[in-house]
Amino acid sequence: MKKRNWILKVFSLGVGLAIGCVLIAKVCFESAYDSFYKDIDRIYIIKTGVSRQGAVNDFNQISGGVAPGFKQYVPGVEYATRTTFLFESDKYYTEDRRQVSGKLVLADTSFFHVFDRNILEGDPVQVLSQPRMAMVSRSFAEKMGGIDKAVGQVLYNEDASGWKFTVGGIYEDFPENGSLDYDLLLSMESYNKWSRENWLGNDRYVGFVKLEAGVDPSSLTDAIHSMQEKNQPLEELEKSGSKIWYYLSAFDKLHTSDPQVRNMIVILSIVSLVLLLISLMNYILITISEMVSRSKEIGVHKCYGAGRWDIYKMLCKETMKVLLMALGFSAVLVWAAKPLVEDLLGASLRALFIPETIGVLIGVIFLLFLVSTIVPGYLYDKIPVGVAFRNYRENRRKWKLALLWVQFAINIFLVCFMFVIAAQYDKALNDRPGYTYENVLYYNVRGVDQLQASRSIAAISSNPEVVDVERCYGLPFDYCSGNNIYLPGDDRELFNIADQYAGTKGFFDFFEIPMLEGRVPETIQEVAVSRKFVEKMKEFADWKDGAIGKEIYVTEHSDSSGMNQGILTITGVYEDYRIGLLTRNDERPSIRFTADPELYADFMPYVLIKVKQLTPEVISEIQKDVQKEITGKDIEIFSYKQVMQSMYDDNRKMKNTILIGSLFSIVIAFLGLIGYIRDESQRRSKEIAIRKINGATSSEILSLFVSEIMKWVLAAAIVGDLAAYYVSGLWLEQFSEKVTVSLWYLLAADLIVALIVAVTVVINSLQITRANPVLSLKSE
Secondary structure, eight states, rough: HHEEEHHHHHHHHHHHHHHHHHHHHHHHHHHHTTTTTTTTTGGGEEEEEEEEEEEEEEEEEEOTTTTHHHHHHHHTTTEEEEEOOOOSSOEEEEOOOOOOOOOEEEEEEHHHHSSOEEHHHHHHHHTSSSTTEEEEEEEHHHHTHHEEEEEEEEEEETTTEEEEEEEEEOOOOOOOTTTTOSSEEEEEEOOOHHHHHSSOOOOOEEEEEOOOTTOOOOHHHHHHHHHHHHHSSHHHHHHTTTEEEEEEGGGOOOOOSSHHHHHHHHHHHHHHHHHHHHHHHHHHOOOOOOOOHHHHHHHHHHHHTHHHHHHHHHHHHHHHHHHHHHHHHHHHHHHTHHHHHHHHHHOOOOOOOSSEEEEEEEEHHHHHHHHHHHHHHHEEEEEEEEEEEEOOOOHHHHHHHHHHHHHHHHHHHHHHHHHHHHHHHHHHOOOOOOSSSTTTTEEOOOTSSSSHHHHHHHHHTOEEEEEEEEEESTHHHTOOOOEEEEEEBOOOOOOEEEEEEOOOOHHHHHOOOOOOEEOOOOOEOOOOOHHHHHHHHHSOOOOOOOOOOOOEEEESSTTTTTSOOOEEEEEEEEOOOSSSTEEEEESSSSSEEOTTTTSSGGOOOOEEESSSSOOOOHHHHHHHHHHHHHSOOOOOOEEEEHHHHTTTTTHHHHHHHHHHHHHHHHHHHHHHHHHHHHHHHHHHHHHHHHHHTTTTHHHHHHHHHHHHHHHHHHHHHHHHHHHHHHHHHHHHTTTTTTOOOHHHHHHHHHHHHHHHHHHHHHHHHHHHHHSHHHHHHHHO
């Protein structure tokens, strides 16, 4: 019996520690984002605030001249830097055609003054001051052949084979829990001067400053406004109904200020704690259940003068041994499941167990040790000395039931929460975003010779499995650029829209997007707008007679910086469809253009393919046709549906994490339940024997055990359901369209746990119902 109980203790504690500690590590990993930089308390991101006709928004992008302006005009700014992306593809080639993947941004000479990293090769200030020179990370350099071989090598992106740059230095990789995870830093001098120096519009940059020691960012408001007055037409903007301002936000709070990240931290904290709690409750339950078998041992110790602290000391040693064995078991479990753990949590084990994590885990384990020693020690101390000379009937049933109740509540919470996550994930997988995409494939011809791109389109168009082929600038599930709307003769800047740019004429039919009125644009001076666009415009103009034929100005498209000029005429209104995903739905009104692929091919890099039936064979055949026509670049054919579903991987990982936690928590809880039933059977053997002698049937005795436990399951269901409802609401906040936390989810979780409890009780009570009552009474 003692050996079996030790195994149960080690198993339940080990499993709980393995899952609970890994989840705590993930929480610490997310909470400690960007904390590794020197002087992190002095680093801030420049945020932009914008007001248009009373509608206020803020975002993290700025125009090119703003970050250098902070350094030049704002006292207290020690360094300022900025970054911006350049290429869409992350594939780069060396001159000997070796492919290396990495994330690249343009960066200033002051980048490493703000974000310190160990420099392994080169002078970053010198390198980043020269056009077409780059610093690369250690891991990227190793992929190029090694640190000693990377410097001096020439690279080019697969989308711009004629645009080459040289590696001039190497820096230590950014840690995994960092917002900046760049592999290549290309000198900002490589980009065009107008973009680097403009003060309004073209807000593609992310800016950062490092303040001098002791400077309060709130004290810089006047200096920032003065900087704007010198460089931006603030009065003109105000006349048009717009305002723009800048403020500083702590960089180390950038990650955790994201509502999705905050909710994830809260939810994982709750799940990790309840898993550790259920393991702790089970350990205490098993230890208390041993009181009958160990009562004489405790009585004898007391006869020989053992006091309260001696009892605690004895249990302390036992707990220490069990805890050490459980920690070893948990370490083996985590290491054995390393690939699964790293996939679910999106980080390597090495990165997860940072010093902050280890400190927290030591504190958690110490707390578990104290509770698992003090609670049983208190109860053991109450055992009278007389049990050394007579039988002892422990009466700690309420303690055991209370511990079981906690475990039942936790299991109901986890099962219900898992149902909600699974339902929302299923909704994402079978999403209906307002357009049809099930049989859609696509590939990207950015950087491809347009003659080759046209030949590839001709080749796949002749395939009998292909229904339609179109081209477009961006895909509906992608992020969307923004531009502003004006009316002719009105200087007011009305509102910001999601600009989807151009597609071929058949784009709407391809995705089966309904045209509510009017027609698809046919020339570059025409535009289609969404239903939401028309509704928004009614706040500023009398459009009661409809939008068709109305004229508008759109920044970028109606000035010299765009691909066309002048007034745009609305020819059609389409039904709103989701731009983005359920987790990042773009709520802005939207517009879409039509362009001739022969004239504006560079503005439509995506080739869309609709097939009769989506099969691996069809994809492979199309892949071969395309690659046959396009040389010099590896083309990959993507399934639109699979790519969109992969964008919900974080939700899949959360679902699987909760599923694993639920399964193990049920196993742990019902190990404890089995022990409780066996103890109760032994404790109540005389009572059961008398009932059987008086005519009680086996089913009546079974129902006695089941009904008593079911009362506690019912009480646990109330608490578990309330907790699941609250936590599910937190998790669902990240979705623009969400499932309802239905009563059926709660009832299903209750019934599943209740059924498992009932089956467990019945199976483990059969022995006592079949026992000979005479033998039971004789043993008394």
